[in-house]
Amino acid sequence: MSSNGAGRSATRLVNVGHGNVVVAEQIVAIVALDSLPVKRLIESAKGSTKLVDATNGRRTRAVIVTGSDHLILSSLEPATLAQRLLTEKGPAGD
Numbered sequence: 001m002s003s004n005g006a007g008r009s010a011t012r013l014v015n016v017g018h019g020n021v022v023v024a025e026q027i028v029a030i031v032a033l034d035s036l037p038v039k040r041l042i043e044s045a046k047g048s049t050k051l052v053d054a055t056n057g058r059r060t061r062a063v064i065v066t067g068s069d070h071l072i073l074s075s076l077e078p079a080t081l082a083q084r085l086l087t088e089k090g091p092a093g094d
Helices: 036-045 078-089
Strands: 013-017 020-023 027-032 051-053 062-066 071-074
Touching: 013 071, 013 078, 027 078, 036 062, 036 071, 062 078
Parallel strands: 051 071
Antiparallel strands: 013 020, 027 062, 062 071
16 A cells, blocks of 8 residues: 555655756656757757756756656756666666
8 A cells, every 4th residue: 555545656756956856757868968959959949838947047967858848957967867866766677
């Protein structure tokens, strides 16, 4: 039996910096901002509701791509986010 009742499993959240969290199961990719294709992807998402800026005014270092095609900008390094994601999700196959 689940701890939050009604047979629902707990939603796992990943801290993406500055008090912002993302549902771990929705994360498809974490990419660095240093490539031109990623920068183009961000430019095409600007002005839409698919771009979420979670940098709190700091320099963007990583882009999180979700299953709903949202792009989340983070000021944390991709390796830091990946480590947090692995910690939240547990080992592969879990």
